[in-house]
Amino acid sequence: MSIQVLINGLLLGGIYSAVGVGFSLTWGVLNIINIAHGALVMLGAYSTYFLFARVGLDPFVSIPITAVILFVFGYAIQRLLINRVISSGVFMTLVFTFGLSLFIVDMALVLFSGDYRSVTTSYAGAGLVLWDAVISYQRAGAFVISIFAVFALQLYLDRTRMGRAIRATALNRDAARLVGVDVAHIYAVTFGLGAALAGVAGALLSTLVTVTPVMGNVFIGKSFVIATLGGLGTVQGALVGGLVLGIVESFGAGLLGSSYQQIIGFAILLVVLIVRPQGLLGKAFSAENQS
Amino acid sequence: MKRSAATPEAGGVGRSVFSALRPLGRTHLIPVAVMLILGAVALVLPLLLSGYWIRVFTTIFMFAALAQSVNVIAGFAGYADFGNILYFGLGAYVSGFAMQHGLPAPAAIALGSLFGATVALTIGRPILRLRGHYFAIATIGMLEGTRELVTNLDFLGGGSGLNLPIVDLPPREFSGLMYYLMLATAAAISITALLVRRSSLGLGLRAIKGDEQAATVMGINATRYKTAAWALAAAGSGLVGGVYGLWRGFIEPGVAFDAVTGTQYFMMMLLGGPGTIVGPILGAFGLGLLDVLVWGQWQSGHLAILGGLIMATVIFLPDGFVNVLRRRTLPRPRRWSR
Numbered sequence A: 001m002s003i004q005v006l007i008n009g010l011l012l013g014g015i016y017s018a019v020g021v022g023f024s025l026t027w028g029v030l031n032i033i034n035i036a037h038g039a040l041v042m043l044g045a046y047s048t049y050f051l052f053a054r055v056g057l058d059p060f061v062s063i064p065i066t067a068v069i070l071f072v073f074g075y076a077i078q079r080l081l082i083n084r085v086i087s088s089g090v091f092m093t094l095v096f097t098f099g100l101s102l103f104i105v106d107m108a109l110v111l112f113s114g115d116y117r118s119v120t121t122s123y124a125g126a127g128l129v130l131w132d133a134v135i136s137y138q139r140a141g142a143f144v145i146s147i148f149a150v151f152a153l154q155l156y157l158d159r160t161r162m163g164r165a166i167r168a169t170a171l172n173r174d175a176a177r178l179v180g181v182d183v184a185h186i187y188a189v190t191f192g193l194g195a196a197l198a199g200v201a202g203a204l205l206s207t208l209v210t211v212t213p214v215m216g217n218v219f220i221g222k223s224f225v226i227a228t229l230g231g232l233g234t235v236q237g238a239l240v241g242g243l244v245l246g247i248v249e250s251f252g253a254g255l256l257g258s259s260y261q262q263i264i265g266f267a268i269l270l271v272v273l274i275v276r277p278q279g280l281l282g283k284a285f286s287a288e289n290q291s
Numbered sequence B: 001m002k003r004s005a006a007t008p009e010a011g012g013v014g015r016s017v018f019s020a021l022r023p024l025g026r027t028h029l030i031p032v033a034v035m036l037i038l039g040a041v042a043l044v045l046p047l048l049l050s051g052y053w054i055r056v057f058t059t060i061f062m063f064a065a066l067a068q069s070v071n072v073i074a075g076f077a078g079y080a081d082f083g084n085i086l087y088f089g090l091g092a093y094v095s096g097f098a099m100q101h102g103l104p105a106p107a108a109i110a111l112g113s114l115f116g117a118t119v120a121l122t123i124g125r126p127i128l129r130l131r132g133h134y135f136a137i138a139t140i141g142m143l144e145g146t147r148e149l150v151t152n153l154d155f156l157g158g159g160s161g162l163n164l165p166i167v168d169l170p171p172r173e174f175s176g177l178m179y180y181l182m183l184a185t186a187a188a189i190s191i192t193a194l195l196v197r198r199s200s201l202g203l204g205l206r207a208i209k210g211d212e213q214a215a216t217v218m219g220i221n222a223t224r225y226k227t228a229a230w231a232l233a234a235a236g237s238g239l240v241g242g243v244y245g246l247w248r249g250f251i252e253p254g255v256a257f258d259a260v261t262g263t264q265y266f267m268m269m270l271l272g273g274p275g276t277i278v279g280p281i282l283g284a285f286g287l288g289l290l291d292v293l294v295w296g297q298w299q300s301g302h303l304a305i306l307g308g309l310i311m312a313t314v315i316f317l318p319d320g321f322v323n324v325l326r327r328r329t330l331p332r333p334r335r336w337s338r
Helices: A002-030 A037-055 A063-088 A091-113 A137-159 A161-171 A172-176 A183-206 A217-230 A235-256 A258-275 B002-006 B015-023 B025-049 B051-078 B085-100 B105-127 B130-152 B171-198 B198-208 B212-217 B222-248 B259-272 B278-297 B302-316 B321-330
Strands: A127-130 A133-137
Touching: A002 A063, A002 A133, A002 A137, A002 A161, A002 A183, A002 A217, A002 B051, A037 A183, A037 A258, A037 B051, A063 A091, A063 B302, A091 B259, A091 B321, A127 A137, A133 A137, A133 A258, A133 B025, A137 A183, A137 A235, A137 B051, A161 A172, A161 A183, A161 B198, A172 A183, A183 B051, A217 A235, A217 A258, A217 B130, A235 B002, A235 B302, A258 B105, B002 B171, B015 B025, B025 B051, B025 B278, B051 B085, B051 B171, B051 B198, B051 B278, B085 B105, B085 B130, B085 B212, B085 B222, B085 B259, B130 B259, B171 B222, B171 B278, B171 B302, B198 B212, B198 B222, B212 B222, B222 B278, B222 B302, B259 B302, B259 B321, B278 B302, B278 B321
Parallel strands: none
Antiparallel strands: A127 A133
16 A cells, blocks of 8 residues: 555656756746746647647657647747746746746637646556556656656756856856857756746646646645755756656645645655755756846 | 934834834825825715725725734834734634623724734744745744644534624624724724834844844844834734624634735735835725626636736836835935945
8 A cells, every 4th residue: 555655656746847847947047037928838748638639649659749749849938938027036037937927828718728638658557566566557658757847957057068158057057148158048948948848847747637728736845845855956956856746645645634635745845945945966057046 | 212213223113113203304295195095085985985995995095904914023123024914813703702792892803913023033033043045934934833723622613613792783884983993994004014123123134134134234223123123013913803804793713814815915015115104005095996897797717817906016026116116206315436
């Protein structure tokens, strides 16, 4: 029983990591709290659904396409809109992304309708029996791809020229500009990466939960928890935060009942904010200190 | 008295309350005239309007009162209390529960307001240490957590909501009474905000908004000032929540703790002009009337239009309407070279 709960929590936590890492990146580098992150997750799920239902692509195969679509969308939003308001302060960008979220979700409701949709593959029910626990192939696949996406982002930030430019911009925007970094472009790329990761998470979620225009809203709050829990702006922080949240929610729902699942997350968030605002893994690079 | 008005001192939150009562200067002529005219119009309006428009204006007064409340912590002190609607919901639920158990409405509403202020005072010390995004997120976390909690509490009606005792009045008179009650609430909160702004508390809050570290160095007890501002904001929103419960006769967690409504009045405050007194009121009227028009025209896509409006506001009016006006009409203060 408890092994099953642990495994469920871990598998769920993997996807949480993928949801949270994009949010954390946008926050750490751009100092933007992206309320529209949940809406981007939802768009990723719809992209996967339409590619599955209309084109017949397997949800795991279509992930790169979804990621590219969301990257372009995110890049355009940052370049054309958010770059204009980013200098007017943290609250204005917060309000802006809130408006963006309302806009995207309501447009999805108008364009895609509120119908419940689901991506049902031929292998949906199958799973691996391990001792007395069952691991569904789909959940395991989603977990592996989530972890892979998180590590790919880490490698990208560590090893590539663009990744170094992103980290430099996060550390000190003005100094980065002085050494020739095109900050407007870096901002747009970072937001695009965050959107692409949200898209990947949405694609994975579409195989597990019902796809609706409002499905992303629950992940706004969770993204806060995940990003703050591990330590803001780091990839490892989001990984740890996601896994911890998944396991705690899984056990908490077993102990207190599933209706208290949300409260557990927010209770952890408040405790972490008060006791250890720098997160479980300590202080990370972040744009928070810049004005 | 003159001295204390100019320099806020450590622990001097309540000391120079009287200095807030000094006469308004010439620069206040236009805003005061606008407010007096609006107030006079508001007093006679119910005699001319249909029931529908009385409802619309009652809602707008409610939003003005809420925008003014959140203005005290977000506009004056610069702490983005994004989850401020928490206190509206707490006020509505506490007063509703008290009314259900036989407390007369005025006492119940006062109790709801007091409860909000007490909560803010209690959690103020740990939460107000957080700055910027972290504070905003903590308030959102508290809001979301409380909503889930109330949804699970059976003695408050859980997810299906709480029915309040019905006020024994004919509909027309009842809606008229609620109109004036909400107007009085908005006026009371605005006058309180004006007094705060003109007291040493208000000066201290402005200093904290400008540079908290420097303010502390100047001898301002930042924690005490911020907590006082937060408690006032909570008391205001709690008061409005209680009046709302009496007005509607029914409250449910999804509405009383609705983050969208909360952001809507936060927007009104930002749009009108954070830190000013007239700003939040104008913002509530502007966005409120626009909302009614949009809602009447487009049933579906209403939230998309609201979202687009929010984005456009942030792009074109990042300082708020009143501050743009002020910059046009008043000479710019000389700035230190940078």
